[in-house]
Amino acid sequence: RRHTRFKCDWSSDVCSSDLLLGRRYMAAQSFSSPQGKFMAKERTFSIIKPDATRRNLTGAINAKIEGAGLRIVAQRRVKWKQADAKKFYAVHKARPFYKDLVKFMTSGPIVIQVLEGENAVAKYRQVMGATNPANAEAGTIRKEFAESIKANSVHGSDSPENAKKEIKMCFKAKDRKSTRLNSSHT
Ligand code: ADP
Ligand code: MG
Secondary structure, three states: OOOOOOOOOOOOOOHHHHHHOOOOOOEEEEOOOOOOOEEEEEEEEEEEEEEHOOOOOHHHHHHHHOOOOOEEEEEEOOOOHHHHHHHOOOHHOOOHHHHHHHHHHOOOEEEEEEEEOOOOHHHHHHHOOOOOOOHOOOOOOOHHHHOOOOOEEEEEEEOHHHHHHHHHHHHHHHHHHOOOOOOOOO
8 A cells, every 4th residue: 555544533523544545434433522522424525616716705605614513624726627527517417507517617716625524415505505596595605605596606415425426536546645635633
């Protein structure tokens, strides 16, 4: 094995070696809350979309994420090629907005993230708000920042299974070689 092995403890907030290896990371790990309570740990995949990076909203969106009690355990700013966006949104291939969505997602830099916390998938969907900002609840990211149903500022996985797939799809070989992805802070 050529990768670096980190000392790994599930009471810490993230285990880089597991994220890097793409294994074990979604299972029912647990961690201690600041009050010492044992909680179920989950991860979800997030994207800050081009409309948001263009308007310098990365920090404002991250503040919403962290304010909701989700921890940003991996983050990278990238620019997708057509093939990346097509692959990521393949589930929507048959939808009328697919081509436009791929064009939009490759129109500028995005920030890909792994978020961690109790009930991370459902919690982040709640913080994001409805797909169409017109229908999003007050205080949600999409209500406050989205421009339109297409340029709606963020993506979040819709199930733990898809979170696992999306994390694996977007954080892989490059990261596996790098030992610079942050490890625990707690
Ligand atoms: P969500 O991102 O809330 O999970 P979907 O999975 O249904 O929503 O759609 C994926 C993305 O496709 C949306 O976030 C949005 O960017 C885009 N999209 C969805 N519906 C439309 C639409 N009717 N017109 C244009 N773009 C759309
Ligand atoms: Mg979706």
